[in-house]
Amino acid sequence: MANKRAVRGATINAESRRFNLPQIEADGDWLDERTAIDGASPTLRTTVTAEAARTIISRNSSPDIGFDRSINPYRGCEHGCIYCFARPSHAYLDLSPGLDFESRLFAKPNAAELLRVELAKKGYVVRPIAFGTNTDPYQPIESDWRITRACIAVLAEHDHPLTITTKSDRVTQDIDLLAPMAAKGLAAVCLSITSLDPRIAMTLEPRAPAPARRLAAVRKLSDAGIPTYVSIAPVIPAITDHELEHLIERAAAAGARAAFFIPVRLPHEVAPLFRAWLDTHFPERAGKVMAVIRELRGGRDNDPDFHSRMRGQGPWAELLRTRFQIACRKHGLTGERLTVRCDLFRPPKGAQGELF
Template identity: 55%
Template sequence: MSDVNDPFSPRAHKGRGAASNPEGRFETVRRQAEDDGWQSALLDDAASRPRTEVTEERARSVITRNDSPDIHFSQAMNPYRGCEHGCIYCFARPSHSYLNLSPGLDFETRLRAKGNLAEVLRSELAKPGYRVEPINIGSNTDPYQPIEKRWRLTRAALELLAACGHPCTIVTKNALVERDLDLLAPMAEANLVQVFVSVNSLDNHLAAKLEPRASAPHRRIRAIRALAGAGVPVGVLVAPIIPALNDRDMEAVLEQAADAGASCAGYTVVRLPYELKTLFREWLALHAPDRAAHVMSLVQQMNGGRDYDSDFRTRMRGQGVFADLLRRRFEVACRKHGFGRARDLRLDTTRFVPPRPSSPQGQLF
């Protein structure tokens, strides 16, 4: 529980999800802040409104490969490290520890942008042995998070993929995806793209605390409508479902998404790996203290008595009575609205023409 008299204790920050900035699991040094009584006012002002800092990095590769049996794509690409959306439940938060940064506030304020993304992607697609399979954009962090407005790295990647006829899927919770309809609509016509919009609640007040800088739920539903209206295959992901917090909205989300034109649906339950366990418990203590114990009790029921179970067979959907109830509710709602499965659409891999590799000498033909 936060101590209001301690300027260094976990506290809610306007527009941010995390309440603290704990060291990552690979850090060898632990820091303990102490208040000497002189700097409290300055600390309160600076700590309450942490600013977003973006550092450009030069990537050596941008396509990652995946062989996890519970993930339905084999290639992925993430233009950014960290995510300004600040979703407190984000399973990607612990990945910031590899940068010697905190999975807490650092994850949503100290971001990395892969400035040479399009250049490296072109090089990788042009390799003689490259095997064409759909690339998922946004598997770890959101490709349309707010900083995309300025950096336009996702846009640059889509331009290249469209030019060489390469299929891709996109996962986002930001209506900024509408900006790229001029690229997505022609790609959809050629069966080269599918977009998934994540909507896990219709409660604006809850969303403002859970995922403070993502588009509001009703705005995401409008984005689904815009995508579907432009002929882009679009699905809804009710993800993650947090028991006793947002699970009540599952059927309503699916109903509104179906009305907006979504053709398929998927869901996952909340996952709390590594440092995320502590950050999520802090969030519950600050924003839902009356139900924190109940939420965590149900989370543990779905994870074999622990905060998180990494077993591939159960980590996405959970296990036990409550997980079975969620599954049945989801299946009934999907049948009611005629949803297909998120992986039913088969994108076209036959149109791909490798891009010419970059050369300082240019091309004669």
Template identity: 55%
Template structure:
């Protein structure tokens, strides 16, 4: 049984979701009801709670044909950034948590990630392929500043000359330029920075604990100045809300030093659909119906079409027009190039204390 106390508006300031409904795997749910006896005073805001987990394995294998990576690592479960559109929200239901406010307030850190990773890389059967980090939840969300799990993971990958591709919205990645720049010089590291809007007022409510758009552009600049190739990720594009900014975002990203770009239209899998609907009706009531209708148009009349080959690109006239606009703008700013693959041939398992060194 899952007991959910509906949050009051004074409790969720600075959060993305407006509700905390039980996950789809909970058999029963009890909802608290305001009987009028609640004192009329402000309640303390919801605080972020962090628990720890020791994984048996840290490398996740992906078999989806429309995702450009085979291996990934998630240093954290849940994400304090609180992006309302985050497709990873439904994964919190597997843990018995709500994809709503729980996803951004009940977080799980995996402090042994680097240790477990080193053991997996040392397995005789392991063959190096690019490891993607940030494909589910952001490795540079605020709690990384204290926990430093991502930095320790990067140190292991550096010591093994192992290729890594990182996706983030967090400016904290600048802390690790000292690791990433030498790896990038060897062809072992690449970074994607997500920029969804240039409007700080939209970003503030859509991605409440993410660095501002201007700050993310500055992160692109600092990474690029350090010799790290950066992909500008205009994802997700929210129809009737941020789609008009597509060309401006690409121009700004190119000006900051990005070398390639990509985009994905908004997709609303499982519980994300209801959470986004509540959010857009609250913050943009004048255009909520238009936004939601356009999303369904992109996904064949549904909130989300999970079919491989369609879920990342959408379908129909509007999706085709959006791709056309992206292709033209990306070509105009030199962001449509094909980057060479990251190197896997440098991978090695460093000797440990006590190991017998090879004579050859």
């Protein structure tokens, strides 16, 4: 495996499915021509486009996940995790799930305003709102845009429950909002940690905070009284699966209340992107990795079926579950469910009255 730090996660900018535009044209940026001018490698810069969202709460009826609504303040994610199941969503913008997904981002600056209006609607029924279900709410641009924080502030004001999943220790910057909510049973946080090996992390999740920083965030959140969990997702056969027990040990030592894991998923355009990443960073084991993934996924690169897609199937899946359960028992992570209460919600007095 190459030791040089990856600048981006995807190694290619693969074609996407077309939903809106007949083609994508080059923007003519002079940096695109830099290689021809002076022989330097072209610089892929991150761009952020403000999007005037019309609604902010997304709803789902999947039987595989424990929430029915979520907020995604951003489209695309600069963390660049090669396995990210959200990559195909960029195809709806007629952009590539490859490099476009991690460099051409969209922010929703009116998210908090829309959220307040939606909470005030007649007949609104409170359920926990999940952050981080598609793209990371604490990716680097949150430091400038602070859209996630603005949404949390609205929920805190009205005692509305929330859960957060993130790979970033930036979540600790919002402890001042989250700790009082947690004291009321309204907030819980899940840190996603896939590997403790810096060399693997730097290619697998090139712009996400280092694993040690995420573990430190687990400790800091736990010490602040915020129920904190660790998600080992995904587990990648022959790349990260050997770390499963050590990850659980470190999560418990950092104060996590429980841990979860999901075998790697490769929906739609993620599969060819992941294969290209394997060929670049792990060519000596690429065949073995994909062979095990197909065993986990019923002979396919990906299993899209409800109930089995999050668990995997066959001997490999059963082995991972057994190892996970034994390690959790050994380190005292007894499987406490991530729960928040819904009985304290106070709706806004009126959408317009609360805005000014």
